[in-house]
Amino acid sequence: MDLFFPRRVERPLYGQFGELAQLLVQAADAHSRLLGHGYRERTRILPVLHENATRATELCGRVANRLAESLITPYEAEILYDFALTIADTVDSLEHTSELLVLTRVGTLPTPLLEAAKGIERAAELTLVATWSLNQVRDLDDYYTQVRKVRRQGDRLVRQALAELYRRGGASSELLAFRDVTTAIARTIELQERTARFADLLRVKDA
Template sequence: MKQLRLFPQEPAGLKLLSQMAQQIVLASGTLAEILGVSAADHAKLVEDMHNHDAKSSELHYALLTHMRTSFVNPLPREDMYTLSRYLNEAMEKMDAAAELVALYKLERLPKRAADQLEIISRQAELTVDAMRRLNNLDDLEDYWIEILRLTKRAERTHRVWVADMISDMKWAQYSRNRDVANQLVEVTKDMRRIATQVGSIIVKES
């Protein structure tokens, strides 16, 4: 039996969370472009990535303002704040990964980098949709489970990527590539934190 709500739920906060997740989708596309061009062409794309990061921060602050000024929120404020913080932190790591590629002048990263970006993009796409539906938790358990599955896949990819780098690269090259690999796997972990928070909300509201 669904709980009756005395006040209409304001969707603005959920829309802001969804827009933050969309910035990660866009950022994964930008980072894929960065990995596909020469070092000489990194600067413009890294600037695009900085813009995604700035937009994410703007949306994060907008959500904080909305929560302070809104009488009714679809979820407890602490849950909305936690989701927003994890989304913003994931975006910051995407930005850092792009900046490292440019600073280190990396070109032709291994296929594992593209595999990780594919996972991040899929996690972010699922999260865009999930954030919109947080005021109806009945069908979000599948989202939670799928994000956890994708994160496990990302962690396996990371381990294989690191092992390959140790075998194939000299120390300086390995160190630079490992920094990028670490940023990307941390993004997938942030996406898992978001899904775990959603799972906690489902349990609390059930």
């Protein structure tokens, strides 16, 4: 199944997946910048993530419509839709984390969380590259493996951040806010692995 989509819908659909992944890359970059700044700069960056999330939702709907018109099997269409939907959910998660930071006015984040954000950027870039191989899914064999590595590292960094927060101590309200932000970052990392797993399902089916 080297050519995954019929040629009459191939390029437009590939373009939509690539555009969706590009939104993820942009959101991951804005997310990292927002995490590394203080409140005032965070309020300037947050609208970028709102826009990314809105566009991702709209684009995911267009992907669903194109899949409904394609000649691929329902099983393949479902996996591809889940792939697109989880990318959009990841962009939403990045927006959610950023909004939490602004609303709770959380201060400087532990270094491990900033490192985890860089891992999220890396996974987003891997996802973008993966969309270029959707017409030859056998080329996706390394994608899930690489994102799994990012997930494991991200989980370790999240645990380190939580330990640092509890050692730091402080008011319970501040600790809860930090914990909510940490949980939101962990959620984003989980969604990125889920995205890669859907792509890997396509590869396994084609084997």
